[in-house]
Amino acid sequence: MGFISILLFAACISSVKGNYQYVLAPNVIRLENEETLLVGIFGDGKNQIVTVYFEYLKKHISKNMTTIKDADHPVEVTIKITGDDLFKDIDASPKLKEKPKTIKLVCEGPYGKQVRDIALSYTPGYLIVQTDKPLYNPEEKVNVRVLAMDESMKPIKDKQLAIDLISPTNMTVGRISFDPGSNKNGFYKGQFEIPPFPDFGTWTIKAKLGGKLDTYAIAPIDVREFVLPTFGVEISTGREYILPNHTKIDVTVSAKYVYGKPVDGSAGLEINIRKKGDVSDPKRVLTIGRKPLNGSADFEVPIAKLLQSFGGQFPADAVLELSSTVYESATGKEESGADDSVMFVNCPFKFDLSRSKTTYREGFYYYIQIKMLHANGQPAGRKLFNLTIDGGSPNQHLTNEDGHYLAAHIQPENQNLKRMKIKVYDPAFENCAHELVLEQYTGERQIVVEKVEKEGASFIQANTDINIKQADKYSGILILITARGKIVQTKYFPPFKTPSFKLEQDVMDKVSPVGRVFAFMCTNAQLVADSSIFM
Incomplete structure (x- = not known):
């Protein structure tokens, strides 16, 4: 009996006299999520019964007995581990307060019994949190919508869900709860009200699935006293990056009233350089003198002078930070704008x-x-x-x-x-x-599996070192395509040097943007496997 862990999938394999049984399962089992396992046999066996189940505290979970017709016909088996399977009647035990991190996968069949530990995840599914706008005032209503989806991108309708409003001091000031079955389409809607005297800054909307699940998502919102701007300021450069051989960068500052008329006044320009992963240093700001503005003002920034102000070295992968304050001539009112879209790159x-x-x-x-x-x-x-x-x-x-x-x-x-x-x-x-x-x-035995392009079409192709004259020493080849932890397609081939098959469009659609192909065979009770990612 041997075990192998190949990227997304784990395999249990054992053999008797050149016949093999196997089960392929995700390397991580997600609580409350339907998982697909692939159960099959290699060799000349017919109608073999293989039993697969999970075991926790000597309890068998999601047991499935499957008849495998032959090597050409592996069977997909669906299993699901629930919170009740793991925690019912044992929560009171002080020894079992922590959530288990692994669970045993067991495979029993005509060629023996295999057991291996697989990791457990308590974060199945996806949550997307949306608000009706990014900025709120005191006593203003915050409309929230949460989309809850399972691993197959289908709506979650049978789970408890809570949405919290959290202040900048990490205090929960509001909560909306939804009971299982209270939703029909996976969209959960709620409304909060900002307190009359709130802490100004970044607040958080947090959505979390209930029970033993840890799946959550957040969305930040800003809360501050809002003053309606009379005009807006924009900064543009006309480029995305600065190279070492560039000598200058042209910057345009534009200002318009909310009704579209250009602003008459003056504009200044402040420049900073922020290294990747760092926070801006306000002490290093370079100021360019103010210029008259009639709707727009143009600035020319010498790169050499800019770098001298920041140590002289070319700051590869750093960001150019531009900010401008515009003063209106008639009233002296000011508004500001900023841009950090330009990078320094080699x-x-x-x-x-x-x-x-x-x-x-x-x-x-x-x-x-x-x-x-x-x-x-x-x-x-x-x-x-x-x-x-x-x-x-x-x-x-x-x-x-x-x-x-x-x-x-x-x-x-x-x-x-x-x-x-x-x-x-x-x-x-x-x-x-x-x-x-x-x-x-x-290695002594070799197999390579890839996505290849031939005659304008995409194929999955395996190359092996199989000696066809000794084909009886090999089990045959199973090729498996997966995406997002799900089995998308399986193909079995008798022992062959270069098995391949065309990737149909429906398969490409399912694996987009990235899929993984996994191939394995057995010879002399040894597993030979390979995998690769494809786009």
Whole structure:
């Protein structure tokens, strides 16, 4: 008997004389949530009975007995662990006051019994908190709406839910409770009233599911004495980033009355630089002299002078903070505006290779998944980039409209190398290249599963080192596609060197934006498995 934990899913597998039984389950079981397990067999067995259940304090929970027709027909089993299963009749015991962190998954069948611990989660589902506006005055009504959804994005209607109004001093000043079954569509609505003499600052609306669940969500609101502005101030720069070779940045301050007429007056400009993760230092503000304003005023900020005021070094990944106070000529009334949308960057693009494998197999093609982004994190669609392997000549590629690229058929320049270095970069910014170092996988048995593109369509393909002349030594191959902890599709193949199947559109829709494919086989009572993320 052997156990394996592969990313999102956990497997229990055991064998007798080349026949195997298995159960695949999420690595985390969520309380009060229906979870799907996959139960199956490998080998030549027929109509085998496999029993799956959870065990807690010697109590069997959600027991399911399933008949597996053959290796071609694994069965999906739905289970659910409730609060009553874990806590009914035991809450009074001082030894059991803490919530259990794990629960035992048990699989019994013709080829033995397997047991493994799986983590328990008390935060199933999703809560989204909305208010009718972001700013409130004393004694003003706050209208709140909460959308409660389960893991399948279906409305939660059978749970207790509470919505709290919390002050800046962390005091709960109001609560609205909903009993199970009191809602029909998953939307919970309520209303609070701000006290007549409140603490000014950021208040919090908090929604939480009841019972033993810890699922919650919050939404901040501002409470302050409101004074109606007579005009608004906006700051624009016309750019998203500042590069080391930029010499200046043009800033425009605009001011208009609420009815649209331009303001006549004067405007000043204050500049600060905030490093990533830091708080602005008011002592480091650089002030640009005031200028006449007739609807707008233009400022030219020399980058070199700006950097000298902040230590002289180029502050890569920092944010340029701009603020302006406009004074109206006729009355002297003032209003302010701010902007922090411009970043200091060494390169206008960045690359995310986190969905690529960090190992490669000798003799197997390696597929690298590339996501190209603008400096502000937005996808860089239809952009050219260079890719090199082990310092070889660069090859130029184009991302799709979502900024993604799947580079196929990459093999090391030198087959004797035990590692391979891949480098991707914008053609004009090689100094900002992103590198990925791959180590050679040297396991005795090998399987690689990927999403690949062939003839304008998407396929899931597994490459194995199966010797077809000795196919009887292999169990066959199970390929499983998952998304958000749910099984989306399964495919079984007899022992084969390169099994593959086309990804249909309905599957792509279910896994969007990100899915995971998992493949495994057994040989000589050993599990051989692989998985990868795809977009």
